[in-house]
Amino acid sequence: MNRAKQFGFLTIVFLILLRLAIGWHFLYEGVHKLNSFVHGSTAWSSAGYFREAPGPLAWEMRQHIGDPDDEALARLTVQPAPAGEDDQTAKGYLRTPPGLHKEWEDYLQRYADAYHFDKRQRDLASAKLEESEDGVFHWLTLPWDATLKRQAPDDFATMDEQLKKAQARLDQLAAMDKALGDPGDDQAKKQQKQEIEDERKLVTTDRDKLQALQKIEIRGFRAVEKTSPTGTGTITILETPAERIEEYRNKVQQYRAMVDDTDRAFGADVVGPKRLAAKGEAAAMRKSLMDDLDKETAKFKTSLDSLLTPDQQQATVALPPRPTPLIWWIDGCTAWALTIIGGCLLAGLLTRTNCVLAAGFLLMTYFVSPPWPWLPTPPNTEGNYLFINKNVIEMFALLALATTASGRWFGLDAMIHWTLRALFGRKIPQPLPARKAA
Numbered sequence: 001m002n003r004a005k006q007f008g009f010l011t012i013v014f015l016i017l018l019r020l021a022i023g024w025h026f027l028y029e030g031v032h033k034l035n036s037f038v039h040g041s042t043a044w045s046s047a048g049y050f051r052e053a054p055g056p057l058a059w060e061m062r063q064h065i066g067d068p069d070d071e072a073l074a075r076l077t078v079q080p081a082p083a084g085e086d087d088q089t090a091k092g093y094l095r096t097p098p099g100l101h102k103e104w105e106d107y108l109q110r111y112a113d114a115y116h117f118d119k120r121q122r123d124l125a126s127a128k129l130e131e132s133e134d135g136v137f138h139w140l141t142l143p144w145d146a147t148l149k150r151q152a153p154d155d156f157a158t159m160d161e162q163l164k165k166a167q168a169r170l171d172q173l174a175a176m177d178k179a180l181g182d183p184g185d186d187q188a189k190k191q192q193k194q195e196i197e198d199e200r201k202l203v204t205t206d207r208d209k210l211q212a213l214q215k216i217e218i219r220g221f222r223a224v225e226k227t228s229p230t231g232t233g234t235i236t237i238l239e240t241p242a243e244r245i246e247e248y249r250n251k252v253q254q255y256r257a258m259v260d261d262t263d264r265a266f267g268a269d270v271v272g273p274k275r276l277a278a279k280g281e282a283a284a285m286r287k288s289l290m291d292d293l294d295k296e297t298a299k300f301k302t303s304l305d306s307l308l309t310p311d312q313q314q315a316t317v318a319l320p321p322r323p324t325p326l327i328w329w330i331d332g333c334t335a336w337a338l339t340i341i342g343g344c345l346l347a348g349l350l351t352r353t354n355c356v357l358a359a360g361f362l363l364m365t366y367f368v369s370p371p372w373p374w375l376p377t378p379p380n381t382e383g384n385y386l387f388i389n390k391n392v393i394e395m396f397a398l399l400a401l402a403t404t405a406s407g408r409w410f411g412l413d414a415m416i417h418w419t420l421r422a423l424f425g426r427k428i429p430q431p432l433p434a435r436k437a438a
Contacts, residue, residue, distance in 0.1 A: 007404075016410045019355075019401050022394060026343025026358060033335035041332070046334060047327045050368065051326050057367040064326045069252045072286045074099030075293060076245045078140055092131040092137030100136065100293070104129060104300055106322070111304055114319045124307050130331040132300035139296065142240045166207040173200045222288070248285040255279050258376075275376055337361065348411010355402035362395040373375055 007015075036044035050061040051068060075097050081090035108129055177196050183189030222239060239247075255278040305313075315316055341361070344354040373383035383390070407413030 012406075012409055015401065015404055015406050018397060019348070019351065019406050022358065022398060022401075023342050023345025023347075025342070026338050026392075027346055028339030030335055030340070030342055033331075034148060034339055044335070045327060045331055050327075053369040055366075055368045055370045057364060058369065060367070064334060065325070065330070069282065069286065071099060073245075073249060073252070075103070076100075076140065076248075076289060081269070091130075091134065093133035095137055096133040097140070100297075101133065103130065104297070107301065107319075108304065110319045110322070115315075115316045117307070121307050127303060128303045128307070132296070134305060135299075136293075136296045140241050140245070142242065143238050146244075161262060163207065164319075166203050169203050170200065170207065173203070179427075222292070226290060241289075243287060244285065248282065248289060251278060251282040255282055348407035348413050349416075351407030351411060351413050352402045355398045358396040359395045359402070362391045362398070366391050366395070 013045075034043050050058050050065060077097050079095045079098065084095055085094075108125055112125055115121075117125060173196050177193060177200075180189055180193055180196075183193055222241075222244065255275060257324040258278060298358060338361075341354050341358050344350055345358065366389070369381075371387060371389045373386060405413070408417050
């Protein structure tokens with residue numbers, strides 16, 4: 001009753017409802033992340049959030065969890081020749097990109113430990129690693145073949161599909177020819193066999209042309225769409241891996257220059273669409289290059305299988321897990337923290353403490369992606385803000401709640417308070433009864 005007189009009954013009711021609403025927001029968000037993190041087919045991760053966010057805290061996080069473009073370039077950029085050796089004569093495995101070398105060496109070590117390789121097998125595995133690194137180095141530094149035309153043939157994009165269709169048609173024609181048998185003097189059969197032979201020659205010519213294109217692709221050249229010289233359309237040209245990597249590196253630098261220089265110079269996000277387009281192009285280039293590099297990785301892993309003994313081939317072996325990445329711990333702590341804080345706010349348990357903790361979490365999210373006009377707007381941003389966003393509003397609401405005793409008004413804090421007061425609270429001395437006059 002005293003509290004109601006001090007704050008007003010409706011004020012207390014709405015403060016309690018505000019705490020319950022924020023608690024439900026945190027609890028549901030945490031439970032959703034936990035379900036995805038623990039049981040989901042695609043585990044939730046904050047890696048994408050940190051990598052897309054433009055704020056100072058996001059930049060700091062990227063230094064620890066890694067940036068996809070930096071990681072890709074570390075797997076694609078060949079090393080200079082060792083001191084005292086020439087670039088042309090240095091062995092390829094000595095110039096393997098550092099990120100790729102670390103990845104393959106780590107896999108080899110885990111593979112060898114899982115199958116209990118002896119010294120001979122480990123030496124052979126190391127030789128396989130050097131051989132594969134030589135191969136990927138030559139692929140990454142493949143020079144342009146001057147005998148080829150830069151503009152890719154029209155059939156290049158659908159080459160594999162057309163090659164399968166051509167081979168299937170040749171098999172079908174061979175079966176039809178066999179079914180006809182010897183025509184003898186049958187003119188109708190002779191005509192059919194001649195038609196089959198004519199079509200077989202045409203399909204064989206098309207197949208040979210497609211196989212020649214396939215040899216170009218196997219060598220490492222890829223078809224890349226470019227803006228036509230007239231600027232009115234696109235053309236498809238062939239490029240070497242080195243040329244694609246250089247274009248990818250330049251696109252990443254272009255995107256980062258838009259973020260780091262242009263926006264700060266003008267004090268506003270003046271290149272938003274161009275920046276997003278550049279980032280999308282860089283992501284597409286990265287995916288294409290990583291897909292090709294993953295094929296080289298698959299070849300290396302397959303080469304190690306040839307070193308297994310018959311007994312090792314029959315054994316069911318699981319490779320030792322890779323070290324748990326930092327982002328896994330961050331994701332787990334985030335999901336559990338949201339769940340616990342939300343549950344405590346709903347239950348009114350340690351309310352003041354959890355209000356401060358929740359406000360601190362929201363402050364961190366603010367500095368990950370602050371709505372400052374000179375910073376780019378992250379994709380999928382809800383609403384339009386300038387300096388103040390909904391996280392700041394919710395943070396101040398939590399700090400206001402931290403100054404009240406809402407947990408004692410409605411929550412477990414009231415039971416704790418009454419229990420502690422009953423056990424350890426000071427008793428108010430009662431005045432002695434007045435004595436009656438004699």
